[in-house]
Amino acid sequence: MKRVIIVLAVLFAAFSVFAASENALEIFSWWTGGGEEEGLLALFDLFHTYYPDIEIINAAVAGGAGTNAKAVLKTRMLGGNPPDSFQVHAGMELTDTYVIPGLMEPITFIYKELGILDKFPKDLLDIVSYKGEIYSVPVNVHRANVVFYNKKIAEEIGMKKEPTTWAEFLMYLDKAQQKGYIGLSLGDKNKWTSLHLFESIMLAELGPEKYNKLWKGETSFNDPAIKHALSVMKDLLKYVNSDHSALTWQDATRLVFEGKAFCNVMGDWAEGYLKTLGWRPGVEFGWFAVPGTQNAFMLVSDTFGLPKNAPHRENAIKWLKFLTTVEAQDTFNPIKGSIPARIDADKSKYDVYLQWSMNDFSTKSICPSIIHGSAAPEAFSTALMDAINKFVTEQDVNKAFKEILWIAEDNGYVTD
């Protein structure tokens, strides 16, 4: 045993020696693959040209749209061991999880100092604020309420104009189905995609104003529009591939690419994926806002904040200031395939699709996404995700509506 202890001691000593760098900056994110990682590294490079002495530690954890990363981050925050700055979705994921419990430092002073309060849409700054203070810097914006479609099939079924109502949309889905195509492809193996679809329908039925009021407790969930959204979803499900629960969103988007499905409702990371498969936006594939949501921009935004007790607070502030610049935003976003959160960015750096999205971003109402953590606390969106998942299987509108009301009530929303 003595020997074992000695071996143990020697080994521990050997492995405990690690260089703790003084002038470091630990950035925590879930950007680990494809364009996102490239974008992040490009940001780091650019940051280095300004601050060559700061050593960046890239603490990234991948998987499941950030699920693993969030688990690790929470565990670290709980243990009082925060990174210097971390990626977090704008909205409740930031405020409910980290700001309200008092884990974050307000950074309104950064915006004031740089005089850039008017360079971000007010709606966006609102959802990263709590009690009048801003808590994070939005870096990129994705749009969630988009239909991507196969142009060849669209031509075949005679779609001249992009549909703006459910009736038109359903008609095209029906035509596609008659021609032997899948109307609307869905891949909800990982569950979130069916809520992704449903929240867009909900937005269409409620309209942006009422939708946004839901989260402020100004309208009730007990609204016929929500129930109607369920029946619209039920109508759409008739045109969905039967193996949807075996597919991921990527597989579903691929069905459009393979010419098996007419269209797919997805966030615009799907555009990036189609491009890596070799398709050109506007040539092989087209897009339009989910019918009924033309006036709204369902937002998914990644932001970075400043945790209290950040080990290198000064560096973290430099990082956050850096992220607010047009230069940083225009470096990251064209690579990642998203649009900048600043409204005065250089449009020429982006492709046709992203330009379309940028236009809408600065002109349409901004609505926070539920499933991507912006609109509601995680407990609400997870419960709703399960309810919608059940609805997709059972297709019982009344039951699902009742369940939505229960979930809303559980989470303190208005349901009268």
Next chain:
Amino acid sequence: MKKIFTYFFLILISLYILVPLYVLLATTFKPLQEIGISDMWKLPKDWSLSGFIKAFQKLGPNLKNSFYLTIPATIISAFIGSINGYVFSKVKFKYANLIFAIILFGMFIPYQSILFPLIRFLQSIKLYGTISGLILVHVVYGIPITTLIFRNYYSEVPNELVEASYMDGAGFFKTYTKVLFPISIPAFVVVIIWQFTNIWNEFLFAVTVTSSPDKQPVTVALVNLAGSQVVEWNVQMAGALLTALPTLVVYVLLGKYFIRGLLAGSVKG
């Protein structure tokens, strides 16, 4: 005739084992455009090594971490298991069996549920975020299984042998090093294979205990090959094969002893 039957069934089972391996291997050589459920049975049209190259570039540094983690952790837990097994099989003390049972039960806790206290504990002893901390975790949670294997192995060794050594005036440790240790190779092999495979492939502790990427083992890097939205399955699967190589080498190197060790270790369950 009988031979033909045996081969028939062997080949039948091999098919079951090989089908997923075929899909895995074919995918690693495809470019991203060809990867999808509808093309999974097809051989690659454009054979491409890009998956392997990309995976290797990204996993390389973490492979080193995995060795730093797995080798010491495996060796330490093998020694601890061996000495524990000695005590629990040869030094009969009151409640030894009960204590052993209590230790063994530790094998069954669902690890997800103890992450928070674990991390707090590691922080309090200043080992959080280090490979040493991860080694400690694996060594401790390896105690039940390694003790079990060695205890079963040593209980096959006649007590007289140990008694005789004591009679000769050898002490506790000397008896271990002179009598038990030299005949323990098969048990060590079993424990090493088991611990090596498990620690090498473990993800949950690895991702929560080590935070900075220059300390993360390869399993974490493997999962990190995937983007948050898009997964390049060629890179992912090539990475998985690369990651599996060291374990396979261990199997092949120690394989001969493996069966013998299992035989010696688990006959008395």
Next chain:
Amino acid sequence: MRKKNLVIGISVVAPSIIAIAIFVYGFITWTLRVSFSNWNSFSALLRGEYKFVGLRNYIRLFQDTRFQTDLWNTLFFTLFFLFGTIALGIIMAILVDKGLKGSRLFQNLFLFPMAISFVVTGTVWSWIFAPGNLPNNPQGLNLLFQKLGLDNLMWGWYTSTDSLGHFNLALIPVIIAAVWQLSGYTMAMYLAGLRGIPNDIIEAAKVDGASEWKIFWRVKMPLLTPITLSALIILGHISLKIFDLVFAMTGSGPNFVTDVPAIYMFELTFRSNRYAMGSAIAIIMLLFVAIVIVPYLFSSMRGEKR
């Protein structure tokens, strides 16, 4: 002398006992305590103000249809997985043990799946069992069936919501994948056992005119009982805790047909921040393990006393 060794022996295992006391029982106590609390949000956990709510989290769980499904799934998954893995393991061992030319190769091949990460094999299996858009556009295995003219074998696999009583048929592909991954290891254990049986016993049975079949069931199998017990324990604990494979292969499935407690616990803890509920699941899982394991531990202890 004896006494001295006793003291040394106990002091040698003491560090292990202390480590297990902290890392296992200490942490379980923490989990148990959380499971009786109202820590069902991140901020509640952070504030750390403990409020005892009794069995409320447990009652909620048992009323939760998802958790009920999980329990049934675990039961059937464990039964079929254990049976399948052990049966296939034995068959593999018998075949390899005949020592025909090339059996080393087969032996190594059968061990291979264990070395590959569950996340990746889970994905491969999910592709293989992806049903495709039936009936016109089958994929994976269904596509092979169609090409072979076995159209009526095509079905929804893990996307199917059919069940026999409480057994969700969607679990079948998951069981097949899990058996695939672990039967090789089981084979190795049985192979060891078979090779450990003294030849004279078998010769004696042969002299008595017993058929090979009879020798196997009457002579070999009883001698292999300890191996079966070890295998049951090792596989049983994998089965009850199974997470990565199912998570990567099917997730929780439509209507939770392939959901297991570990997935639910993960989602409750890390997605919904319902730590108390998640801890309650952990405790329940542990209780199930205890029900299975404790009798075994006692019987093996009694066995040694004799």
